[in-house]
Amino acid sequence: MTDAEAHELPDLTLDEARAQAQSLTEQILEARDAYYGRDTLIVDDATYDEWMHRLEAIERLHPELQGQDSPTLTVGAAESSLFAPVEHAERMLSLDNVFSDEEFLAWAARVERDAGRPVHYLCELKIDGLALSLRYEHGRLTSAATRGDGRVGEDVTDNVRRIRGIPHVLEGEGHPDLVEVRGEVFFTVADFESLNAYQEAMGDRLFANPRNAASGSLRQKTEGKNERQLQAVHERLSRLRLTVHGIGAWPNPPVATQSEVYGLLRSWGLPTSPYFRVAESAQGADDFIRHYGEHRHAVEHEIDGIVVKVDELALHDELGATSRAPRWAIAYKYPPEQVNTKLLDIVVSVGRTGRATPFAVMEPARVAGSVVRQATLHNQDVVKAKGVLIGDTVVLRKAGDVIPEVLGPVVELRDGTEREFVMPELCPECGSRLAPAKEGDIDLRCPNARSCPAQVRGRVEHIGSRGALDIEGLGEVSAAALTQPVRPETPPLVTEAGLFDLRAQDLFGIDVVVRDAETGLPRLLDDGTPDTRSPFRRQRKAPLPGREATASRPDPRHDPDGPFDGDDDFILSAVATELLANLEAAKTKELWRFLVALNIRHVGPVAARALAQWFGSVSAIRAASRDDLASVEGVGGIIADSLLDWFEVDWHREIVERWEAAGARLATPGHPGPGASVAEGGVLEGITVVATGSLEGFSREGAQEAIIKAGGKAASSVSKKTDFVAAGPGAGSKLAKAEELGVRIIDAAQFRILVEQGPSALDALAPDAG
Incomplete structure (x- = not known):
């Protein structure tokens, strides 16, 4: 976040802050969903980090806006219906990022200040692959899971058993009863190119880059595939590789440092990286970062940076973690690569919201491990600002090694045949006249929302x-x-x-x-x-x-x-x-999912859950007044206006009516009506509960649904009206607020008793249990 953005925050009204937080949450969740769910990268690291920093700043200013499912408290993606869920024995965190030597050295200085002494740093290559957790019980592989949301991942055990180099039974002796091993699944550059050659020979689509190929290959279902398709699946899986880089659950490891962990894992037959090094100082770690920044293509797989960890395991517990990332590790992300290529044309694409976006169409250029032909130019003002002409030789880079970006023209190579881009007046898809959504907007939009x-x-x-x-x-x-x-x-x-x-x-x-x-x-x-x-x-x-x-x-x-x-x-x-x-x-999915699916502006998962919980049906939401809508916690005036505007449109109402006529369940079964609990007379009737952090045995949605099902109110912020705060790891500011207000705090086990048996069951517990 820039200094200017930081200064702007205090001037935000609560409604403005809520709208910004909602918009940022939707953008971040959409990017996560694309990355983890569809193996698609739609935003570069720098932009994603700016979104996260902005949202964190808003939530610090207005803690009441930090919902339980805020991206600032979570990692990864929502649970998938593609594979069975697997709960990690220990949370699978993400890593915070730095992008410069100054940022890295500032992080190291904070670490040493908090540790109270100099530390050693284990430095290793950041593989551009897919995070994986292997669970071994008494030395035998029992499950393998993707990161998922950090608490629950996808069960990919059957596919992992086909990856060469992953032992089904650990070598050696003295294995713990339970250990989770964390690593990264990837394709080497050579295997990626070989895989694409195989795909082409089989008439299948080519992969854009090794990371997408690795994720897509590991997350394949075999059910319903014919013999040729199964052969292709097994071929791709056999080419995958794994490098382990850490541990999850492991009671009392018999080693003192992370580097010793790697030696022990290697002795068990697990594949570890040959490229790591322990530096005695932050400057030594920075030297390692600089070296591989200059030699990033000297290894057999794609890397997008360096991971630096405090080597001493005892300090890991002392330094702790946020809800998303450990404080004892950081990822240094390398700047993107860039090449020159020819700008053949600029064409305009129309997206889901009608926004007309110019895109550069270029001669194919290989940059950062993949072939690039197209890159966004955002809007006509950006085209002018970059000074590019159709026919130019342009400088192309991949921001964060992910999103292609045209930096500008190589002016000295112009020969006079170049021509200026002119933004079209009509939508290229339906012929409607493009126009700004409101006066002063830079972006042009197609107004034919119904049928474009x-x-x-x-x-x-x-x-x-x-x-x-x-x-x-x-x-x-x-x-x-x-x-x-x-x-x-x-x-x-x-x-x-x-x-x-x-x-x-x-x-x-x-x-x-x-x-x-x-x-x-x-x-x-x-x-x-x-x-x-x-x-x-x-x-x-x-x-x-x-x-x-x-x-x-x-x-x-x-x-x-x-x-x-x-x-x-x-x-x-x-x-x-x-x-x-x-x-x-x-047709029988939860109501909040239908509310998100209706594509109502500003109504993402956070607002949708609040609306579904309070009103219980689309018809009740449609009948509500602005004041009724705005008064719902987590909604407010901006979203209320958006809802009213949406239902004013006749073809919007047609969607609701036809979905209902086709059997879609646009109501929560048994919900008694606006403002009432789902289970009237339940064990939590009249009780307000805030669930925050990771509660063992409950997903984020599951905790809220358990409260509602028991007749209680699942609130998203802590106030004097809150009766209980169920807090798990990563509870953050809500836990502090509960302590400040003297609200009763319970853990996951007590929360289960509360929603199943009610407050009296908690009161009957021994004092030390409550």
């Missing part, structure tokens, strides 16, 4: 995202197929109102050009042609005479069986069948 294909596609993809209805199979390709197909001419979905009305016959014969998740532009293959697919390929029940049965058609436009005409001999592919089944299952 690009906006509908973005909203449909959002509906399927983890933060909304979490519908497996409703991602970028299927969303584009349903809203912007090459054929048929009329898409299955003109608006999202028809989503839950989709039938099998609506999915036959669809061809689509895959759109880039960030730009919305057609994704290009290496030969420059659009990536065209038929995601819902039909299959024949039985072969025609003299013709072998095929599971799918490689190109339905040249289908030898002719166009689909309703013939009963055809059945849906597994992908289409699964999508329809998942849409049906989504």
Whole structure:
């Protein structure tokens, strides 16, 4: 956060701060969802860190805005429905970042000040891969899980058992009863290139970079795949590698330093990095950082920085951790790489909110481990400020080694053929006239929100995202197929109102050009042609005479069986069948998820949960007055106005009506009405509880739902009206507020008793238990 931003914060009203916090929370959660859930990187590290710093500053100024699920208190992503959940025996934290020598040395100075003495620093390469936790019991691998939200991850044990170099049984003797080993799964550069060659030979899509390939490969399901698909899955898994870099749960490790931990792990047959070094001072660690900054391509895998840890394990407990990251470790992120390439054109893409964004289309350039063809230019003012002309040679970098960015032109290479970019007056997708949303806005938007294909596609993809209805199979390709197909001419979905009305016959014969998740532009293959697919390929029940049965058609436009005409001999592919089944299952998802899925401005997961808890149904929210909406804790005037404006639009109301008619449950079963508890007469009737931090046995949503189910009020901030604060690791400012106000504080075990048996059960406990 800049000094200017810090000075601006005190001038924010509470409603302005709430709106900013809500907007930042949505952006951060969307970026996390894309990164952890869809293996897509939509924002660079620096921007993400700015969002986090701004949100932290707002929450320090207004602690009441820090909801239980604030990104400042959490890591990773929400639970996934793709794999079974696995609870880590010990929290799996993230790392805070620094981006300069000055920032790193300032962090080291704080560490040594808090430790009260000089320390040793273990320095190691920051592998650009996927975090993994291995659980060994009595020396045997019993489970493997992704980071998830730090407390609960995804069970990927079956896939991990196929990765070479990961022992199923540890070598040596004297293994602890339970130990969690943490590491990073990755592809070497050579294996990544080999994998892409294999993908190309098999006719499958190429991966953009090793990190996405590693995440996508580990998080594959094998159910329902044919023999060729299984072969591809196993091929990708066999090429993965793991480097272990730490421990999670391990009672009383028989070593004193992190470097000794690595020696012990290596003796057990676990793969450790050969590149780490213990420095005797912060300056020595900084020398290590500088060395690999100059030789980052001298190792066999991609790195995006250096991780520095205090080597002495005893100091780890002394220095402690925030709710997200340890204070005894830091990640130094290297600056992005840059290259020169040709700016072929500037085209405009329209996103989910109608914003028209210019994108640079360039000659393919390999930068930071991947081939780049497109990069955002944000708006017409940014194009002018950068001074780029179509036809220029431009400097391209990948910010945070993730997001492509055009820095500017190489003016001395101009030859006079370059031309200026002119922002179009009409939407490139639907022909509507572009205009600012309000006077003074720099961005231009397409006003045809209802039926602009690009906006509908973005909203449909959002509906399927983890933060909304979490519908497996409703991602970028299927969303584009349903809203912007090459054929048929009329898409299955003109608006999202028809989503839950989709039938099998609506999915036959669809061809689509895959759109880039960030730009919305057609994704290009290496030969420059659009990536065209038929995601819902039909299959024949039985072969025609003299013709072998095929599971799918490689190109339905040249289908030898002719166009689909309703013939009963055809059945849906597994992908289409699964999508329809998942849409049906989504009809009974929690109310707050539907509220997020409706794409109402400012209504993200935080506000949606508050609204769902208070009102209990979409119809009750629709009938509420502005004062009723604004008075709900965690909502306020800005979101109240947004809700009222949304329901004023006729096609918005049509979405609600058609979803309900199709069987979507837009109400919480048993909720007695606005302001009442779900379980009237329950053991917590009239009781207000704040759950904060990580409560063992409860997810963030699970803790709130347990309170509501017991008839209580699940509040998001602590006040004099709060009866109990259930606090776990990472409780932060809410715990301090409870202590200041004298509110009764309970732990996870007591919280379970409270929601199951009520306050009297806690009162009956021995004094030392309460």
